Amino acid sequence: MLDYPLLAALAAVVREGGFDRAAAVLGVTPSAVSQRIRALEERVGATLVVRSQPPVPTEAGARLCAHVERVRLLESELADLPALAGPEEGPATLRVAVNADSLGSWFLPAAARFSAATGALLDLVLEDEEHTAARLRTGEVLAAVTADPTPVTGCRTRALGALRYVASASPAFLARHFPEGVNPTALARAPVLRFDRKDGLQARWVRQTIGHELKAPTHWVPSTQGFLDASLAGLGWALNPLPLAAGHLAAGRLAELVPGRPLDVPLHWQHARLGARLLEALTREVAAEARRRLVMTA
Known part of the structure; x- marks a missing residue:
């Protein structure tokens, strides 16, 4: 059985880019964060994060971080069930990879409508459209605008049109x-x-x-x-x-x-097969904006 407080420490270090920043987010000391990650590494029998500046997850660490983000997203949908919901953590955050040209030319109106309708937050990761799919494969993001039409394992894909x-x-x-x-x-x-x-x-x-x-x-x-x-x-x-x-x-x-x-440049939208309402809502807004702003291809 996975220990989620330990997993939360790992995810916070990777997401925030440092032990001190992760400690501030979690409300504990940097030493406590380090101890939690060491305990998790002992439990799974593998190194999970390279302690560089910034810290970088190993392959095993990236898989566990992806699992944490997926669980957090699904649990955010239980907010209307007080007996099941956990401590208040604020709005759900979706981590999405997008290329700079899409971000600068058509993606943001979709993001704004999504956030206004759901109250959710976005953590946008900039990456070249030829490489955003790699972020999905490592589990760093839940969705991506990508030039790669090949479905990533565990993801749904749909053509958006061409930029x-x-x-x-x-x-x-x-x-x-x-x-x-x-x-x-x-x-x-x-x-x-x-x-x-x-x-x-x-x-x-x-x-x-x-x-x-x-x-x-x-x-x-x-x-x-x-x-x-x-x-x-x-x-x-x-x-x-x-x-x-x-x-x-x-x-x-x-x-x-x-x-x-x-x-x-044909673009595609890929997202994790979670069945989460937030991901489906974001997908609808991205597809709608793409129809308005991109060149539709056969």
């Missing part, structure tokens, strides 16, 4: 770097914007549109809004989400590198 990107830059940037049009030589010299080392959208667009590999001077801008602002300022060209770039394109502040050649 459309446009290769764009300021008119002045285009005039300076592409006076003879977009071609491999000009692309190799013109500065490009990338979000981080995982960001391959710009290279994917060049392969799809020009048929070449992209090797160009790179500015690293780890912010969706910063990406757009940098494009407007003439720092480089980039793949910007159309929901954010559309107004600037219409006003002439941005221009497409190759008009009419967007890049569509």
